[in-house]
Amino acid sequence: MSLHDDLRAAQRCLDELGRTVARLEGQVGGGPDIRRVRSDTDHLRESLALLRESVPDALPVKPREDVIVIPDAPYDATLWADAEDEGLGTRHGKAP
Numbered sequence: 001m002s003l004h005d006d007l008r009a010a011q012r013c014l015d016e017l018g019r020t021v022a023r024l025e026g027q028v029g030g031g032p033d034i035r036r037v038r039s040d041t042d043h044l045r046e047s048l049a050l051l052r053e054s055v056p057d058a059l060p061v062k063p064r065e066d067v068i069v070i071p072d073a074p075y076d077a078t079l080w081a082d083a084e085d086e087g088l089g090t091r092h093g094k095a096p
Helices: 003-028 032-054
Strands: none
16 A cells, blocks of 8 residues: 555544544533544644645655566567477477
């Protein structure tokens, strides 16, 4: 998962937390405990917004040097001349 995916996932979780806290507030009333939870939720939302602003939009992607690209095109059959395919017999269909 990329950094931006993780930030979006955290935002979705905070949105759900905010909705849940609002439902709880409706059920238990507006006591000091629920106000503290709502305040903490708001602080988390603000902190995540600051974090999202500090993350660059486009992180540079460094190409991997250990990856070797192999083309999908078939290989030239003359590279093997009369070599046998291992375990499949010869090119002429006569197995040893």
